[in-house]
Amino acid sequence: MSNDLRQQPADVSLHADGPGVVPDRFPAARAHEAGASLARTGAAVLLGRDATADALVVAAAEVLGSRLAELYPQRLRTSRDGEPVHLHADSFDLTVDVGGVQRRRRDPDEDFVLVQCVRPAPAGGDSFAVDAHRVVDDLASGDPELHAFLTGVDVDLYGVWAGLRGLPAVPRVGRHVEYTRTGRRIVRRTDGAAPLHRDPDADRVQAMLARLDRAVRAMEPALPRFRLDEGDILVLDNYRCWHGRDAHTGERSVRILTLRSTDAR
Known part of the structure; x- marks a missing residue:
């Protein structure tokens, strides 16, 4: 695809047939417009950036400006002949001790995530995203029981990873949908979500978590795809959008930056 075509914003940001999101794409000269697109659809792609850690930080500042509150350490992820990455929102709760000082490496309330393509895969590896707000709204009529679970039942958000060093011993209790x-x-x-310790409804909670997994994976094949080329940065409202990618052959690398804005919980 030519650079001229890639630099044009998408005509439709929300896929007409479902909750899929096709992010508008912004060359460097129009980066100042990305914030408005992000607020409207929850996603934007910044084009033509250097594939460097510094470029990722600059992009966060360009999009969020004075709303930028706290950055967390970047993560470089390389996969070879990678399996699919299913729809998810970035969320974790990890604290480490550095020279006797407690420092957060991840925060449960990260509200934005930037994914920079460092090396695109030779084949496959296309990205996809959904407006999770719309997914939940659709469940109100499509699967009221699952909707009631997501909006009304507490879970241990990171209980599956309870034995991981750096994860707090105190369970992080919350609902899938909150404000x-x-x-x-x-x-x-x-x-990472799991039933609360000794929850009398643990079996039902586990069944509903599995039901959510099935519902999410069922929507993935029909979602519109978009490709990130070297240096491109996908910016997501992490409270609103879930994202994933297809399987790929060869080597693919991305750099991930999560952060909290002044609007975070």
Whole structure:
């Protein structure tokens, strides 16, 4: 695809047939417009960036400006002949001791994530995303029982990983759908959710978590795909959008930056 075509914003950001999101794409000269697109659809792609850690930090500042509150350490992820990465929202709770000082490496309330393509896969590896707010709204009529679970039942958000060093011993209790004190809706999607300790409804909670997994994976094949080329940066509202990618052959590398804005919970 030519650079001229790639630099044009998409005509439709929300896929007409479902909750899939096709992010608008912004060359460097129009980066200042990305914030408005992000607010409207929850996603944007910044084009033509250097594939460097510094470029990722600069991009976060360009999009969020004075709303940028806290950055977490970047993560470089390389996969070879990678399996699919299913729809998820970035979320974790990890604290480490550095020279006797407690430092957060991840935060449960990261509200934005930037994914930079460092090396695209030779084949496959295309990205996809959904407006999770719309997914939940559709469940209200499509699967009221699952909707009631997501909006009304507490789980241990990271219980699956309870033995991991750095993860707090105190369970992080929450619901998949919650609101910040300023009214932002959070829709979580993590592989770490588990029933609360000695929850009398643990079997039902586990069954509903499995039901959510099936529902999410069932929507993935029909979602529109978009490709990130070297240096491109996908910016996502982590409270609103879930994202994933297709399987790929060869080597693919991305650099991930999660952060909290002043609007975070």
